[in-house]
Amino acid sequence: MGKIKKPYGILGYLKLISYTEIKKNFLNYKPLFIKKKKKYFYIKIKKYKKKKNIFLIKINNIKNRTKSIKFKNKKISTNMYNLPKIKNNYYWKDIIKCHIFTKKNKYLGKINNIITNKKHDILIIKKKKKILIPFIYKKIIKYIEIKKKIIFISEKYI
Structure with a gap:
């Protein structure tokens, strides 16, 4: 909260x-x-x-x-x-620990945290180094499968 x-x-x-x-x-x-x-x-x-x-x-x-x-x-x-029930959506707590892949199946890591700001939220991935990915649906975030804890993103933003 x-x-x-x-x-x-x-x-x-x-x-x-x-x-x-x-x-x-x-x-x-x-x-x-x-x-x-x-x-x-x-x-x-x-x-x-x-x-x-x-x-x-x-x-x-x-x-x-x-x-x-x-x-x-x-x-x-x-x-x-x-919390209110949501359909076809998710809470940030559901996104944490999701695995991030590019559309070409390159594994980037696991989401450790999310930064919220005025313009758009940012996913934080820690692998060898910290990777920051803006949460812009359709443009960067291509597909989310909450039950499998997988998110696919566009390669051109990495």
């Missing part, structure tokens, strides 16, 4: 980057969890403020910067059953 970056100010606010397509939508998903040491902990967003490309959030009973530091760089998630 998103990632907490770092504390903001002295009152316990945290900077949050939303991974949802419509950035404010992360507020609609409940329950929300943070993973710490292989365990998930429930969090409740008490307040939020929009500031440029991020949200400032207050969670549970965090009232100062000292207590908010323990949430730095933690990801916020929800249960899959809370």
